[in-house]
Amino acid sequence: MPDSIVALLREAGWQAPPDDGARDPAGERLLASLAGLSLGKTGAGRETAASDVAFYERPCEPDEDESLEGLPWRGRTGPLRAVADAHHNHMIVLLDAAGAAYVYTVPDGMLYRLGSSLGEALERLLLGLNYGPGIDADG
Numbered sequence: 001m002p003d004s005i006v007a008l009l010r011e012a013g014w015q016a017p018p019d020d021g022a023r024d025p026a027g028e029r030l031l032a033s034l035a036g037l038s039l040g041k042t043g044a045g046r047e048t049a050a051s052d053v054a055f056y057e058r059p060c061e062p063d064e065d066e067s068l069e070g071l072p073w074r075g076r077t078g079p080l081r082a083v084a085d086a087h088h089n090h091m092i093v094l095l096d097a098a099g100a101a102y103v104y105t106v107p108d109g110m111l112y113r114l115g116s117s118l119g120e121a122l123e124r125l126l127l128g129l130n131y132g133p134g135i136d137a138d139g
Contacts, residue, residue: 001030002123012039027099027118031059031083034118042087045128051087053125059083059095072137073111077102083118086125093121103131110134
C-alpha cells in the first residue's frame with residue numbers, strides 16, 4: 001500500500017494483512033482486509049477530484065453482475081470483477097485476474113487503468129491524481 005494513503009486507510013479502520021512472506025500477486029489478502037470499508041471523501045484533489053471509496057463485502061464476479069457483462073473493453077482487459085464503488089457511486093473500481101486495477105466512470109462510460117495494483121488505484125482515487133487516458137473500446 002502506498003505510504004501516501006496509509007493514514008487515510010487506518011483512519012477508516014483498516015488493518016494491514018499480516019505479511020507471512022507468501023506471494024499474493026492478485027492482491028487477494030489486501031482485498032479481504034478492505035472488505036466493507038468506506039474511506040476518503042469527494043472534493044478537490046491534487047490533479048483531479050478526489051473520491052470516496054466504498055468496498056463491497058466481497059468482489060462481484062463478472063457472471064454475477066449484469067452491468068459487467070458485455071463491457072466493450074473485455075477483449076483488452078479480460079474479465080473484470082467489481083470490488084468497490086467510488087465518487088458517490090458514480091464510479092466502479094474493478095480488478096483483472098492479475099490484480100491490475102481499473103475504474104469505470106458511470107456518467108461518461110469510460111474505463112481507465114489506474115495501475116498494476118489496487119494500492120496504486122486507491123492512491124489515484126483518494127488523492128485525486130490523474131487517471132491517464134481512457135481505454136478504447138474493442139473493435
